[in-house]
Amino acid sequence: MTGRIARLLPSPGGIASAALGFAILVALWWSTSALFHVRAVILPSPPAVWQALLEMAEAGSLRQDVLTSLSELAWGFLIGASAGLLAGVALARSRALGAFLEPLIETFRFIVPFSLVPLVVVWFGVSIAGKIFVVGYACVFVVAINTAAAIQGIDPLVLKAADMLGVRGWRLLLQVVVPAALPRILTGLQLALAYAWVSVIAAEYVGSSAGLGYLITNAQSGLETAKVMAGMVVIGILGICFSQLIILARRIAVPYATSSGW
């Protein structure tokens, strides 16, 4: 019987599956808070959280927090991913540069990005520059390592065939190297975007004056649990949007690469 139901279920890892999970969670949550009369400071009911969300949206503070977090994400991801792409190409294509960069990456990779948070608060204060620094730092290594692996992993036969057909220079790069390496590079970017979004929230916990991370810690110190959960829902929904964006980009850019859920 379960086999027949399983065929009706959305594919794992997709947005439909996540929506179903959300429905299950809300049902569990609602029944727990209604049946056991949990105090609102521990577990507010879903309508209370919805109410808190509406209040913040009407006051305009939610919009400001979301915009702050998004601009930190955009700048941090842009800077970190570009640096990572350049470093990855250098690692893969140049022996000397690669030998120079590899120990650098292997050293700095182990410095936890979140351990930079107090440092950037001292350096940059509450401005978004420090958050961008942390977010960029969290992205750069995963992009560099995946890009290097993607370029090194190109089938040498493909390169030999291109060479035999007289494809060189820019045409080799654009028509052979990029299409062959792009799926793995996109995997790196996908991971980096997820890391970046986590780091935005994490960097806003300490020493900031706006953003979704600030919103939930601030609400926590005021014991406004409904606001905390509303903020978490916004963080989750934006996270789903980003991952769908990358999946869409993947489908457009590399329709030939197969991908699967878990």
Added chain:
Amino acid sequence: MKRPGGSAPAGIRLAAVGFILAGWVVLAWAFHSPRLELFPAPWLVAVRFVELSRTELGADILASLGVAAGGWALGCLLGVALGLLIGRVALARLVLRPLIDFLRFISPLAWVPLAILWFGIGYWSKASIIVLISMFTVVVNTVQGASAMDSETGKASRSLRLRLPQRMEVGLMSAMPDILVGLRYALGAAWGGVVLSELVAGNTGLGALEGYGGQSFDVAQIMVGMLTLAVLGYVANWGFMRLQRRLFPWIIANRAS
């Protein structure tokens, strides 16, 4: 990241290490100020390290390790159990997989304020975050391993008439390479979670050490925290690989890198 063309020239590697140290010294010199040391030189950080190691560093390291180890172990146990359940039992897959698909998008780190509200500032407000981080990482990898079990292995264990515990062992071992990758990723991610939750909810631990350093503009203390965390993270990763090679020598070491 091994290049097929032999090992990298040792001179260039040495130059990279020299570059890090020289860059640090130059930056420290450029930002030097007698009133507020924003970028302390390596030797100042070394002095601060010795000072701190005489007072609170040891206790902070132990506190951080306790949170990380406890949360990681519990999260991994839950993750493997849930993962095997989802991978092998259809009913569990129907209910649990969508739930995890949704919860995965709310980063475990976004639970920190809620964990503080639920558990107060203490061991469990931090360890529960590590449990979440490790669990989500391990579940996904375990499901991959458990559902990709070789059908020949399944047939062989049936034709040998293995009993249930033995069949469970076969399932666990065939999923083991993927599980171990998940466990190792979880170890790295958990370490990040420890720092962050100690920064927010901490009165002890390396994250709290950094937090106090930040509050008193003591950059050298922050850097001691950063470097200690990096070294411990490196040692944990290295130790995990050693242990994996000893316990499961049949797993090709390359897969993990």
